[in-house]
Amino acid sequence: AQRVTQPEKLLSVFKGAPVELKCNYSYSGSPELFWYVQYSRQRLQLLLRHISRESIKGFTADLNKGETSFHLKKPFAQEEDSAMYYCALTLRIQGAQKLVFGQGTRLTINP
């Protein structure tokens, strides 16, 4: 079955420290993965997608098919990075998209 696992519900790091939010997936097909973020009192929004190989707000994520992982990383955390982060996997249904989300990780950056 298709599944996305984020093993850490809560993650707390100090400002300036590196941060890594873990995401593992289970999918028999070719995975297409996203990270979504929800800042306090804001709506959920796309942070980055693996196919773009981009860096957004200093965050990067590399798809590792051998380890079935898509961990989100940032070398130097900032206080404004505090938010809820969701990893998501795309399923292809009838040629269209459906997302399966992980349980989410609440990241807190301490000053």
Place this chain on the structure above:
Amino acid sequence: DAEITQSPRHKITETGRQVTLACHQTWNHNNMFWYRQDLGHGLRLIHYSYGVHDTNKGEVSDGYSVSRSNTEDLPLTLESAASSQTSVYFCASSEGHLQETQYFGPGTRLLVL
């Protein structure tokens, strides 16, 4: 500017009552989705639609229904509200292609007493 809105933003109701949550998008997106967000469960898909008159069940569809009579709206109805349906509900839409971003509404916080 195009956007996706939800109403009401907050709702308190009693068990057994029928409740309808509205979702409206002005992007002319084909795909629309309803999720619920609960601690420890993340976001779970309730129902989704790939176009007018198309509706599909998600992983937690029991007790919920949707209808898609036009492109812009996908109302979510709780037929007989239960306390287990206390949650935050998010509507989302996407254009309809793979790798498309889903755009989320602001959410509706529902409390069932």
